[in-house]
Amino acid sequence: MGKWAIAIHGGAGVDPTLSDKAQKDAKQLLERCLKLGVSDLRANKAAIDVVERIVKELEDDPVFNAGKGSVLTNKGTVEMEASIMDGQGRKYGAVSGLSIVKNPVSLARRVMDKTPHSYLAFAGAEEFARAQGVEEKEKSYFIVEDRKKVLNYAKKINETLFGYPEIDSKTLKPKGEVPLRKNAQPSFGYYRPETVGCVVVDKRGMCAAATSTGGMTNKMVGRIGSAPIIGAGTYACELCGVSCTGEGEFILRAMLAREVAAAMEYKGLSLKEAVENAINKRLDKGQAGLIAVSNKGEVAYGFNSNGMFRGFATEDGMEIGIWDKMFKV
Ligand SMILES: NC(=O)C[C@H](N)C(=O)O
Numbered sequence: 001m002g003k004w005a006i007a008i009h010g011g012a013g014v015d016p017t018l019s020d021k022a023q024k025d026a027k028q029l030l031e032r033c034l035k036l037g038v039s040d041l042r043a044n045k046a047a048i049d050v051v052e053r054i055v056k057e058l059e060d061d062p063v064f065n066a067g068k069g070s071v072l073t074n075k076g077t078v079e080m081e082a083s084i085m086d087g088q089g090r091k092y093g094a095v096s097g098l099s100i101v102k103n104p105v106s107l108a109r110r111v112m113d114k115t116p117h118s119y120l121a122f123a124g125a126e127e128f129a130r131a132q133g134v135e136e137k138e139k140s141y142f143i144v145e146d147r148k149k150v151l152n153y154a155k156k157i158n159e160t161l162f163g164y165p166e167i168d169s170k171t172l173k174p175k176g177e178v179p180l181r182k183n184a185q186p187s188f189g190y191y192r193p194e195t196v197g198c199v200v201v202d203k204r205g206m207c208a209a210a211t212s213t214g215g216m217t218n219k220m221v222g223r224i225g226s227a228p229i230i231g232a233g234t235y236a237c238e239l240c241g242v243s244c245t246g247e248g249e250f251i252l253r254a255m256l257a258r259e260v261a262a263a264m265e266y267k268g269l270s271l272k273e274a275v276e277n278a279i280n281k282r283l284d285k286g287q288a289g290l291i292a293v294s295n296k297g298e299v300a301y302g303f304n305s306n307g308m309f310r311g312f313a314t315e316d317g318m319e320i321g322i323w324d325k326m327f328k329v
Contacts, residue, residue: 002205003297003315004041008033008054010064010309011194012246012289014322023322029063030311030320031329037200038313047200047208047241048086055082055105055210058196062144064309065194067103069144070214072151073221078142080104080214081228084112087207087236094228097122102135105212108228110134119228147217154218194309195227197234197243197291205295207241209234209257216248226251231258239264240271242292246305250286254278260292275300
């Protein structure tokens with residue numbers, strides 16, 4: 001039997017004014033999810049089942065931007081999306097435009113397992129969800145108060161911002177100078193990214209990846225980001241599993257997740273080298289991060305944002321971090 005490994009993220013780009021309590025809540029959630037993943041892996045569960053289970057947990061908790069607690073569109077609605085990929089056979093399923101499905105990642109899994117297709121969106125995806133009997137919730141279940149405040153704030157200020165301005169968490173106004181986006185691309189703010197993802201290699205050396213998100217605050221209704229797109233937000237093959245987070249438009253252009261796998265496959269780079277290559281060379285613009293595992297049981301991560309909620313576990317232990325440093329737990 002080979003070495004298992006698991007990594008999770010709760011989004012790249014962290015509000016610099018994030019309270020200690022919010023940081024603690026995020027770390028506790030990451031730790032709880034890692035522990036669940038570790039016990040599943042020790043019990044010989046398959047990588048694809050573990051990534052689905054852990055992303056479900058992350059969706060159910062309002063701490064991050066996925067499932068309950070998703071960020072809001074420019075119309076104040078929720079449009080969730082998710083994808084899952086099994087490295088064994090390179091099978092993939094994705095969903096977008098969900099407003100009542102409790103666990104988008106599980107619907108993505110059903111698209112992969114139970115349809116001849118790979119990707120369902122909006123009304124068709126929700127019709128499929130109903131036919132499958134997956135759990136649904138009222139629209140209000142997904143919307144938490146804090147996300148409304150952030151949407152109002154995003155609407156009030158200049159929409160062509162780059163990354164995070166320093167935000168005073170009480171007044172929700174920028175502290176000091178607001179960094180203006182150079183070469184503005186997407187014309188919406190970038191607040192509370194916090195997408196979630198999980199990558200796993202199980203004891204048999206099988207890799208899997210899953211990513212789930214509400215997208216970006218103030219996104220146009222109908223906008224699809226990187227999280228559900230194969231090769232951009234999520235990728236898994238025989239060599240590795242990758243989940244990305246950050247400014248979707250740039251992740252899409254870079255095909256960031258596939259870039260890690262391709263560098264390993266065709267250039268023979270190690271997992272760590274391939275991750276560094278993707279973050280440093282393929283992301284010319286935009287803030288993003290990613291987590292990855294290899295079929296040898298290695299873990300790697302990288303980000304060019306001011307931080308990334310993340311954690312990983314191997315037989316050697318468990319580490320969690322938000323800013324530059326990782327801490328053993
Ligand atoms: N925070 C994120 O990771 C957002 C996601 N990549 C998107 O573009 O929707």
